[in-house]
Amino acid sequence: MDVFGYLRLVRRHWWIVLVTVMLTVGGAALVTVRTTPRYQASVTFFVNTPSQGVTAAYQGSLFLQQRVKSYADLLTSDRLAQSVVADAPLGLTADQVRGRIATSTKPDTVLLTATVTDTDQNRALKTIEALSAKFTDLVKKVETPGDNEPSPIKIEVVSGPRVTSSPVSPKPVRNLILGGLLGLLAGAALAVLRGLADVRMRDAAALQRVTGSPLLGEIPFEPSARMAPLIVGEAATSARAEAVRKLRTNLRFVDVHEPARVIAVTSALQGEGKTTMACNTAIALAEAGWRVLLIDADLRRPKAADYLGLDGGVGLTDVLVGDVQVGDVVQRWGEKSLLVLPSGATPPNPSELLGSKAMADLLVALRESADIVIIDTAPLLAVTDGVVVAVQADGALLVTQQGRTSRSQVAAAARALSSVSVRLLGCVLNMSKVGKADAYQYETYKVVVPAPPVPTDRAGATRRDAQEPRGDRTQELTRLSR
CATH class of the missing domain: 3.40.50.300 (P-loop containing nucleotide triphosphate hydrolases)
Known part of the structure; x- marks a missing residue:
C-alpha cells in the first residue's frame, strides 16, 4: 500500500484520530492540573586562580576547567548538604536537599551553575542562598594547603542567588501541544491498523x-x-x-x-x-x-x-x-x-x-x-x-x-x-x-x-373499440x- 492508501485509511477512520487526540489532550490537561507547581532557584559561580604571565594564565585556565568538574560533584555531596541543613532551618533532611540540587557547567569555561528545584518558592530561595554560602566556605577549606597559606582557588558568585517568579513546571501550553501531537500520531497509527485489519467491503x-x-x-x-x-x-x-x-x-x-x-x-x-x-x-x-x-x-x-x-x-x-x-x-x-x-x-x-x-x-x-x-x-x-x-x-x-x-x-x-x-x-x-x-x-x-382524443365515427359517436380495454399480460x- 502506498502513502495515499494510508492517508485514505486515516481519512476513513477520522473519528479514531479525533477521539485519540481528545483523550491525549484531556490526559495532558489532567496531569497538568494535578501536578504541583515547582520553582527553580539558581546561582552561578566563577572559579578563578591567581596567575602571572600568559603561559601561567593558560595553564591555570586548563587546570580550573578540570577542577570545575570536581566542584560540580562537590555541590551534591553529603557534606555540603549537611552543612546547609545545619545552618538554615529548611524542614528538609540532607538527602532531600541533595535530591533537589542539580549542577551544570559550560564547556571550555570556569562557570559552574547550581539549581535547586522545590515546590515551595521561598524554601527554594533559602536553600540556594545557604548552598551558595556553604559551598564557598567548603571549597576554601578543601583547597587551603595549610593554616597560614592562602587558597589557590577563588570562588565568586557572578549570578544569583535568585528564584523564578513563575513555576518552571508544569507548562500547560507545552503539555497540551505535546499531548495533541502524540494523540495525532497515535490516532493515525490506530486508524491505519484498523483499516488494515478491517476485511469488510469498503x-x-x-x-x-x-x-x-x-x-x-x-x-x-x-x-x-x-x-x-x-x-x-x-x-x-x-x-x-x-x-x-x-x-x-x-x-x-x-x-x-x-x-x-x-x-x-x-x-x-x-x-x-x-x-x-x-x-x-x-x-x-x-x-x-x-x-x-x-x-x-x-x-x-x-x-x-x-x-x-x-x-x-x-x-x-x-x-x-x-x-x-x-x-x-x-x-x-x-x-x-x-x-x-x-x-x-x-x-x-x-x-x-x-x-x-x-x-x-x-x-x-x-x-x-x-x-x-x-x-x-x-x-x-x-x-x-x-x-x-x-x-x-x-x-x-x-x-x-x-x-x-x-x-x-x-x-x-x-x-x-x-x-x-x-x-x-x-x-x-x-x-x-x-x-x-x-x-x-x-x-x-x-x-x-393533455389526454389523447377519443376516436369517433362520422356521426360523432364514440367508437366502441376505444372504450374496451386491451388484453393485458x-x-x-x-x-x-x-
Whole structure:
C-alpha cells in the first residue's frame, strides 16, 4: 500500500484520530492540573586562580576547567548538604536537599551553575542562598594547603542567588501541544491498523477486484430507504433512484451481443438489500417501457410481495406443484408494465422445488412472455437455493452492502457462481456512503399532459373499440401456461 492508501485509511477512520487526540489532550490537561507547581532557584559561580604571565594564565585556565568538574560533584555531596541543613532551618533532611540540587557547567569555561528545584518558592530561595554560602566556605577549606597559606582557588558568585517568579513546571501550553501531537500520531497509527485489519467491503474498487466482474451500480445510502424502500413517489427523485436508473442502463448494455433476459439477483449474506434491489430494478425497467416480470424465488424469507403491497399467499410454489396456473397468480403492479409472481406458501423442500423440471419449464414459458425476467433469489452462502436458480437464468447480479460483508464472503459467493458456470453479469455496491459533491438531486416538475382524443365515427359517436380495454399480460401468461 502506498502513502495515499494510508492517508485514505486515516481519512476513513477520522473519528479514531479525533477521539485519540481528545483523550491525549484531556490526559495532558489532567496531569497538568494535578501536578504541583515547582520553582527553580539558581546561582552561578566563577572559579578563578591567581596567575602571572600568559603561559601561567593558560595553564591555570586548563587546570580550573578540570577542577570545575570536581566542584560540580562537590555541590551534591553529603557534606555540603549537611552543612546547609545545619545552618538554615529548611524542614528538609540532607538527602532531600541533595535530591533537589542539580549542577551544570559550560564547556571550555570556569562557570559552574547550581539549581535547586522545590515546590515551595521561598524554601527554594533559602536553600540556594545557604548552598551558595556553604559551598564557598567548603571549597576554601578543601583547597587551603595549610593554616597560614592562602587558597589557590577563588570562588565568586557572578549570578544569583535568585528564584523564578513563575513555576518552571508544569507548562500547560507545552503539555497540551505535546499531548495533541502524540494523540495525532497515535490516532493515525490506530486508524491505519484498523483499516488494515478491517476485511469488510469498503469501496467499489475492492468489490470489482474480489468478484472479477464490472461494477454496474453504486447505490447511495439514504435513511429514508428503511421506511420507503421503493423508488416511487417522493423517492423517485432521490439520488438512490437515479443510481438505480444508472444500474438499469448498465444492465441493459453489459453485453449487447448476448443480452440477459432472465436475471437472478442474489447476495452473499442475508440483509444486504437484494430484494429491494430486485424490486427497484424491475420498477426502473418498467418505467423505461420494458415488459418486466418479477419472480420472488426466495422461498425461505420472501419479502417482495410485502414491499410491493401485494398478496403473496399464493404464487410460485403453488405453480410448481401444479395446484394453480401461472396466469391465475401473476399480479400487475401499479400502472406500469410490471407483473409480479409472488413466492406463495413456504415449502419444506425449497432447493428441490427450485431445481425441478417444473421450474425450468416455467422459466422457458415466462421468458417468451416478458422482455426481462427479474428473479429474487436466496443468499448464496446461506443455502443452495440461489445457485440453483442462477444456473437456470441468463446471468446473475451480485448485491453487496458496503461495510457489512467481508471480502472473503464476497469472494466465496463469486466462487459459488463460477463453480457452476453461472454468468456473473456484474456487481452492485449497496448502501454506499457517497459524498455530497457526488450526490445529485433532481427537482420535480409537474407537467400536465393533455389526454389523447377519443376516436369517433362520422356521426360523432364514440367508437366502441376505444372504450374496451386491451388484453393485458396476465391473459397472455394464462394462455402460455395452458
